[in-house]
Amino acid sequence: MGDAPSDSPPPFSPSPPRGEGWGEGDALGGTFGRSATPSPSPLPGGEREIAAGKPVRTTCPYCGVGCGVLASVAADGTVTVSGDPDHPANRGKLCSKGTNLPDTLGLAERLLHPQVDGRRVAWDEAIAAVATRLSNTIAKHGPDSVAFYVSGQLLTEDYYAVNKLAKGFLGTANIDTNSRLCMASSVAGHKRGFGADAVPVTYEDLDEADLVVLVGSNLAWCHPILNQRLLAAKYTRGTRIIAIDPRRTATVDGADRHLPIRPGTDALLFNGLVVHLADNGVLDARFVAEHTAGLAKALEAARADAPSPAHVAARCGLPLAEIEAFYAEVATVRRTVTIYSQGVNQSSQGTDTVNAILNVHFLTGRIGAPGMGPFSVTGQPNAMGGREVGGLANQLAAHMGFEPESMDRLRRFWNAPRVADKPGLKAVDLFRAVEEGTVRAVWVMATNPAVSMPDAARVRRALANCETVIVSDCIADTDTARLAHIRLPAAGWSEKDGTVTNSDRTISRQRAFRPLAGEARPDWWIVTQVARVLGNADAFPYETPADVFREHAALSAFENDGTRAFDIGGLAGLSDAEFETLAPAPWPRPVGEGPTRRLYTDGRFFTDDGRARFVPVTSRPLPRTVEPGSLMLNTGRLRDQWHTMTRTGLSPRLSAHAPEPCLDLHPQDAAARGLTDGALVSLSTPVGTALARLRVTDAQRVGEAFLPMHWTDRFTASCIVGRLVDDLAVDPLSGQPDLKRMPVTVVPYAAAWTGFLIARDPVEPAHGGYWSRRAVPGGHLIELAGEGALPAPDALEFGFAGATVDYSDAARGVLRRAWVTHDRLEACLFLSTSGGLPSRAWLVDLLSAEALDGAARRALLSGRSPVPTADEGRTVCSCFGVGVNRLIAAIQSQRLTTVQEVGAALRAGTNCGSCIPELKEILADAQRCHVA
Known part of the structure; x- marks a missing residue:
C-alpha cells in the first residue's frame, strides 16, 4: 500500500521465527561492556555448565515486551549480548536498554552478603533472623501485622514461592506488588469485561492490523521493539496509527493522527465513540447478541456522559473536526487494535477507561480474530507472571480469587493450614498501615518504594519507624535499603534462572549465564529457606526453579474445567532437561494441548454464561484542582x-x-x-x-x-x-x-553559582543546593549549583584521597581543584559564579587514563586539552553511542539529508529506531541553517 518513505525505519521482519536454532543475530558491534567475573558460588539446584563464548538464550529484564537475548561470556569475563532472532517477541532486535545490558553487570553496586542490623552475617543467621522476626510479630499481633511488597522484576518462581508463603502459610494476603502502580486497572477492567485477566491480543496482531489506536502509550520510548514492529506494518502494508496522548511524544512521530487530549478525558472520548458507532449502525449485531451482555445499560451511560461529539470535543480540549475524523476512521476499519498503557492505567478512573475501550471492541465484534482487539501493554518484564501467581493483594494463585471454593481448592492443593480468607492491603493502603503501626514487619523484594510510591516522604517515614524492614535486592544502596534492618543479597539478571511472561502471555525462560555474585541467592531460594525454618519444609521442598515451576503449572490445572483462563497444566510434567530447553510459547497450555496463541476466537469468555460484559462507564472530573498559576x-x-x-x-x-x-x-x-x-x-x-x-x-x-x-x-x-x-x-x-x-x-531556582565534579567514585554532595549525578566512562559526572556564596571545596564533603591541586580567584568567582593519586586523576571540581565552565568531555576522558602525562597535568585546571580532541556531545543514539556533535559534523561534511543516509554513515537509528524522531529534528535544524 505504497512504498516506504525515505525516512522509514529499518523493517521489523514479519516472517515467523525460524525454529529453535541459535541463529546469527546482530551483535551490534560486539562487546558493549566488561564486568569483573564474580567469584564462583554454587547455584541452588545445580550450576549450568557454560562454555566460554557459547551464547545462552535468556530474556531481557526490562519492559513487558519480553525480548529474547543471546548472551555470552568470554574467557576474560567480557559479556556480549544480541537479540535472539528466534524469539517471537523481538526476532533479533533489542532496544537501547537491552543493547547496553553488559554495562550493568559490574559488582561495584552489588549487595554481596547478608546483613542483619548493619552486621555482615552468614546465611543461616540471616534466614533465622527473618523467620524469628516474622513469627514473633505474628505471635504478638496476628498474621495481618506482616506484609510483603514485591515486584514485576521477580521471576515467576520467586513470585510463586513468596505468595505461597504469605497467603498459604503465614495466613496474610498483605502481599502486593509494584505492578499495582503499573497495570492493576487493566487487571480489574479485564476481569469485569472478559471474566478473567486474559489478554486477547498477540504481537502478530500488530502485523495484521489495518488501524492501531495508541492510548496513553509512548510506545517508541517505553516499548521500542513493539513500536518498530508497528512501524514496519505501517510502511509495508499501510497500517494506520492514531496516537492519543496529551504530549507530542516520539511515538507521535510515526502516527498518522495525533489527538493531544486533555488529561483524564480518555473515558469520555471512548464513551463518545461507543455512541457514534451505535448511532451510525457500526456494530456487529450477531456478536453482540450471541456473545455479550449488558449493552443497553452501557449505552445509556455512554449517551448521558457523551451526548454529542461537540460535547466530547469541548471536554477533551480538541477541535470538533478532530473528534469527528477520529470517530469516522475507527468506524470504517474493522481490523483495529487499541493499545493502552500507563496513560490509561495510572489514573483514578483507569478501570473505567479500560472498560470503555473494551466496550468499543465488544460493540463492533473486533476481538478474537487476526489484527483486532484491545491490548494492555505492561511496563515490567514479569508483571504478567505476577498476575498468574496471585501477586496482587486481591488475588490468589493461578488466577483465583477469594471465593470460598477457590480458598478451599488452594488449601487442599497446598495442604496449607492458614490460607488467607480475605483480600489484603493494596500498595497505598499497605504503606499507610505501616505508618499507622498495624503492619509491623514488611519484606520488600526487588523494588524501591521509598522512591516509586506516591507520597514517598510518607513511605519513608513509615519504613523508618517500622519495627522490622527486610529488603531483598541485588543492589546494596537503594533509598529503601537504607531503611532496612535486614538486607538479603538477591541474584541479579545474568544469574537468575526461571521464567517470565510478557504482555502477550508468552512464557519465556530467563537463564543464568554467570555464576552467582558473592553470596547472592535467588529469591525463591531465600523464601524457601525461611519457610523451612518456620516449620513448613514439606510444603517447600524446592531444590531448583524447575521444581517451583512444575508446582505452579500443576496448580493452574487443578480442578480447572476450563472456567479459569490460566491453565498451563501441559507443562506440569516437564523434566529438568525439558524445563532447561523450554521454548517461548503463550498460555493457555492445558494438558494434551499445545499453546493457545489468540484468545476468544470462539466468542466464549470466562464469565458464568460465557458472554463478555459491557460495563456502564461515566467519566468523572479530575480528583485534584489546579489553582490559577499552577x-x-x-x-x-x-x-x-x-x-x-x-x-x-x-x-x-x-x-x-x-x-x-x-x-x-x-x-x-x-x-x-x-x-x-x-x-x-x-x-x-x-x-x-x-x-x-x-x-x-x-x-x-x-x-x-x-x-x-x-x-x-x-x-x-x-x-x-x-x-x-x-x-x-x-x-x-x-x-x-x-x-x-x-x-x-x-x-x-536562583542559582548564584554553578559547576561540576568529575570523579572515579560516586558521591552525594552535601551542600544543600542542586546536584545530579550520571555515569561516564571511568567514573561519574556530577552537575552542581547553589545559592549564596561560592562554597569552599572542603565544605562540600567529598572525602577524596590524594594530593590536591587548587586554583581560585575570588574576584572572578572561580574555584577549581583536582585530586591526584600516583599520577591518576581521582576527581576534579570546577565552580563558577559567572557560568563560564569548560567542556566536560576531555576531563571525563582523563578518568580512563592510567596516568596523567605532563601536558595533561599542566592543563588540568584550565579544563582544556593541550591537543585538539573530539567532543561527542549529548548522546542521541544510545545503541551505538552517537552524539549530537558527531551527527551535526557528519550531516554538514557529508551533506546527509535523510535518516537512512545518517544510518548508513554512523549507524545511528539502525537498531531499535527510538532515536529516529530526534535524528529528524537534527536534520531539519541543519537544513534550516543551510537555507539561512
Missing part, C-alpha cells in the same frame, strides 16, 4: 532509563541522552514565569518539592508539565517524583494511584 504535572518514563536507575544508571551510554532530571514546559508557560530553556527550576506541590533542569518544548500542552520518574536520592539532590505526587487519588476498583495529574507550581 500547572498540571504528568509523570512517566524516559527512553534509556528504567525505574529508579539502579541498573540503567550504571551505564554511561544510557545516562548520556537525558543526563539530568528535566521538566518539560510549553514556551507560553515558561515565558509567563520568566523561565528560560536550560535553567534550573524549583517545583512545589501540596506534598513536596523538587529541583530540575528546564526544557522548553511545544510538545507539551499549555498549562501542563512533564517530569521523568527515574531519579532518586542516589542520583540527584531533590527530584523524586514520588515526593511530589500525593496518594489520595486512587482508582476505587483497582487501587491504582493517579500519577499523571498533580497540581504543581514552577518558579526559577
Whole structure:
C-alpha cells in the first residue's frame, strides 16, 4: 500500500521465527561492556555448565515486551549480548536498554552478603533472623501485622514461592506488588469485561492490523521493539496509527493522527465513540447478541456522559473536526487494535477507561480474530507472571480469587493450614498501615518504594519507624535499603534462572549465564529457606526453579474445567532437561494441548454464561484542582532509563541522552514565569518539592508539565517524583494511584553559582543546593549549583584521597581543584559564579587514563586539552553511542539529508529506531541553517 518513505525505519521482519536454532543475530558491534567475573558460588539446584563464548538464550529484564537475548561470556569475563532472532517477541532486535545490558553487570553496586542490623552475617543467621522476626510479630499481633511488597522484576518462581508463603502459610494476603502502580486497572477492567485477566491480543496482531489506536502509550520510548514492529506494518502494508496522548511524544512521530487530549478525558472520548458507532449502525449485531451482555445499560451511560461529539470535543480540549475524523476512521476499519498503557492505567478512573475501550471492541465484534482487539501493554518484564501467581493483594494463585471454593481448592492443593480468607492491603493502603503501626514487619523484594510510591516522604517515614524492614535486592544502596534492618543479597539478571511472561502471555525462560555474585541467592531460594525454618519444609521442598515451576503449572490445572483462563497444566510434567530447553510459547497450555496463541476466537469468555460484559462507564472530573498559576504535572518514563536507575544508571551510554532530571514546559508557560530553556527550576506541590533542569518544548500542552520518574536520592539532590505526587487519588476498583495529574507550581531556582565534579567514585554532595549525578566512562559526572556564596571545596564533603591541586580567584568567582593519586586523576571540581565552565568531555576522558602525562597535568585546571580532541556531545543514539556533535559534523561534511543516509554513515537509528524522531529534528535544524 505504497512504498516506504525515505525516512522509514529499518523493517521489523514479519516472517515467523525460524525454529529453535541459535541463529546469527546482530551483535551490534560486539562487546558493549566488561564486568569483573564474580567469584564462583554454587547455584541452588545445580550450576549450568557454560562454555566460554557459547551464547545462552535468556530474556531481557526490562519492559513487558519480553525480548529474547543471546548472551555470552568470554574467557576474560567480557559479556556480549544480541537479540535472539528466534524469539517471537523481538526476532533479533533489542532496544537501547537491552543493547547496553553488559554495562550493568559490574559488582561495584552489588549487595554481596547478608546483613542483619548493619552486621555482615552468614546465611543461616540471616534466614533465622527473618523467620524469628516474622513469627514473633505474628505471635504478638496476628498474621495481618506482616506484609510483603514485591515486584514485576521477580521471576515467576520467586513470585510463586513468596505468595505461597504469605497467603498459604503465614495466613496474610498483605502481599502486593509494584505492578499495582503499573497495570492493576487493566487487571480489574479485564476481569469485569472478559471474566478473567486474559489478554486477547498477540504481537502478530500488530502485523495484521489495518488501524492501531495508541492510548496513553509512548510506545517508541517505553516499548521500542513493539513500536518498530508497528512501524514496519505501517510502511509495508499501510497500517494506520492514531496516537492519543496529551504530549507530542516520539511515538507521535510515526502516527498518522495525533489527538493531544486533555488529561483524564480518555473515558469520555471512548464513551463518545461507543455512541457514534451505535448511532451510525457500526456494530456487529450477531456478536453482540450471541456473545455479550449488558449493552443497553452501557449505552445509556455512554449517551448521558457523551451526548454529542461537540460535547466530547469541548471536554477533551480538541477541535470538533478532530473528534469527528477520529470517530469516522475507527468506524470504517474493522481490523483495529487499541493499545493502552500507563496513560490509561495510572489514573483514578483507569478501570473505567479500560472498560470503555473494551466496550468499543465488544460493540463492533473486533476481538478474537487476526489484527483486532484491545491490548494492555505492561511496563515490567514479569508483571504478567505476577498476575498468574496471585501477586496482587486481591488475588490468589493461578488466577483465583477469594471465593470460598477457590480458598478451599488452594488449601487442599497446598495442604496449607492458614490460607488467607480475605483480600489484603493494596500498595497505598499497605504503606499507610505501616505508618499507622498495624503492619509491623514488611519484606520488600526487588523494588524501591521509598522512591516509586506516591507520597514517598510518607513511605519513608513509615519504613523508618517500622519495627522490622527486610529488603531483598541485588543492589546494596537503594533509598529503601537504607531503611532496612535486614538486607538479603538477591541474584541479579545474568544469574537468575526461571521464567517470565510478557504482555502477550508468552512464557519465556530467563537463564543464568554467570555464576552467582558473592553470596547472592535467588529469591525463591531465600523464601524457601525461611519457610523451612518456620516449620513448613514439606510444603517447600524446592531444590531448583524447575521444581517451583512444575508446582505452579500443576496448580493452574487443578480442578480447572476450563472456567479459569490460566491453565498451563501441559507443562506440569516437564523434566529438568525439558524445563532447561523450554521454548517461548503463550498460555493457555492445558494438558494434551499445545499453546493457545489468540484468545476468544470462539466468542466464549470466562464469565458464568460465557458472554463478555459491557460495563456502564461515566467519566468523572479530575480528583485534584489546579489553582490559577499552577500547572498540571504528568509523570512517566524516559527512553534509556528504567525505574529508579539502579541498573540503567550504571551505564554511561544510557545516562548520556537525558543526563539530568528535566521538566518539560510549553514556551507560553515558561515565558509567563520568566523561565528560560536550560535553567534550573524549583517545583512545589501540596506534598513536596523538587529541583530540575528546564526544557522548553511545544510538545507539551499549555498549562501542563512533564517530569521523568527515574531519579532518586542516589542520583540527584531533590527530584523524586514520588515526593511530589500525593496518594489520595486512587482508582476505587483497582487501587491504582493517579500519577499523571498533580497540581504543581514552577518558579526559577536562583542559582548564584554553578559547576561540576568529575570523579572515579560516586558521591552525594552535601551542600544543600542542586546536584545530579550520571555515569561516564571511568567514573561519574556530577552537575552542581547553589545559592549564596561560592562554597569552599572542603565544605562540600567529598572525602577524596590524594594530593590536591587548587586554583581560585575570588574576584572572578572561580574555584577549581583536582585530586591526584600516583599520577591518576581521582576527581576534579570546577565552580563558577559567572557560568563560564569548560567542556566536560576531555576531563571525563582523563578518568580512563592510567596516568596523567605532563601536558595533561599542566592543563588540568584550565579544563582544556593541550591537543585538539573530539567532543561527542549529548548522546542521541544510545545503541551505538552517537552524539549530537558527531551527527551535526557528519550531516554538514557529508551533506546527509535523510535518516537512512545518517544510518548508513554512523549507524545511528539502525537498531531499535527510538532515536529516529530526534535524528529528524537534527536534520531539519541543519537544513534550516543551510537555507539561512
